[in-house]
Amino acid sequence: MSKNLIQFFSTQDDILSVVTWIEEQRRFKYILTGLFENRNLISFEHINEFPNLGVAKNESAIAGDCYLVANFDSSISIREVPQVSGDVRYAIDQLNNPETVALQVGGFWGDDILLHGRVGTASGNPISIEIYRLFRKSIQKHFARVGAFYVGRNAAEYALKGCRLAISAQSPQEFDLAINKLSESNRNNI
Secondary structure (H helix, E strand, C coil): CCCCEEEEECCHHHHHHHHHHHHHHCCEEEEECEEECCCCCCEECCHHHCCCCEECCCCEHHHCCCEEEEECCCCCCCEEEECCCCCEEEEECCCCCCCCEEEECCEEECCCEEECEEEECCCCCHHHHHHHHHHHHHHHHHCEEECCEEECHHHHHHHHCCCEEECECCCCHHHCCCHHHCCHHHHHHC
């Protein structure tokens, strides 16, 4: 996903500003990814319906909830995955859904660690690329770039007050995103 991937730090308000702009352009649905015991989709029409939006589910950003973003009228393919036990699990991911992008929003782990989010696609499908570009455009419009990440206004304010911008609560602080790398002109842009 490296070519079509943007990583960002955002609070709930920051990510809502990004996605509200996108949802004004197009109607989407968001489907929780994972390996499930049944074929029931967990789906939302708007990002503000996500449970615990802005709060990290796990101490590592990579282990947070991930959603497929699809055009509202798209069908979602569910893949059967046989288990060693003989049971079957049902995978919802981008493998059989090439017209989607994957979105993790990140969020706060405790009061002083903000874990990053990301949006990207492993697909070369034109619809997937178009959705990805909408997200990229909105993130670039609403956030400031700091190194390899984009940072929302509220996330930057928290960082300036001492909040860690991290990939994991367990990672050493020297690996955190240093907000002092945010130039004054970039600070004014968010």
